[in-house]
Amino acid sequence: MGTLQELVYALRKKRCKQIPYMYERKLVKLKYGVLIINIILVIFGLSWLYTNFCPVYGLSRLPSMAIGGLLVLALILIGGFFMERLWCRYLCPYAALLNLAQKLGSLLGIKRKKIFRNLERCVDCELCSRNCPMNLDILASEYVEDENCIHCLRCTIKCPKPGTVCRGRVQ
Ligand code: SF4
Ligand code: SF4
DSSP states (O other): OHHHHHHHHHTOSSOOOOOOHHHHHHHTTHHHHHHHHHHHHHHTTOHHHHHTTOHHHHHTTGGGOOHHHHHHHHHHHHHHHHSTTHIIIIIOHHHHHHHHHHHHHHHTTOOOEEEEEOTTTOOOOOHHHHHOTTOOOGGGSSBOOOTTOOOOOHHHHHOSSTTSEEEEEEO
16 A cells, blocks of 8 residues: 555655644544544444455455445545555554554653654754655654654655764664
């Protein structure tokens, strides 16, 4: 699903303007709603209601993909032409589950590598944030604490000052 979205977005000649962070932070919570709906459907033995519309489930069974899944996939890919990784950012229940696992890991004091920005070298050009596929505010702090970071390392490539933003120490 991520690959398909990347391919669709790569068709663009110019990157779309990112949506403001205050809206982004609200929209990323939608995927927790999708996860809760999934759990409720599973408890009541109605998971087929979700799988009939899930584009990822449909893709894994391509020859017999349900019409609902196909329609949602088409909508996601059309939307994905205007907004990078639409599904991963806002709707994927598995991403929600992984984010919760990261939050739990942090609560248990499990350390992991995070994207680090050297504040002394940074010239605040914002190129890293503007190119982040998950629309994260990299300039908000020294380390990217947001669990939505997928460690694609694009920010490290786009930074005009090599070595300023990098995959930092385990902390
Ligand atoms: S590694 Fe990728 S997702 Fe994480 S902050 Fe950098 S560009 Fe964004
Ligand atoms: S791209 Fe590099 S120099 Fe520009 S704001 Fe990001 S870390 Fe700083």
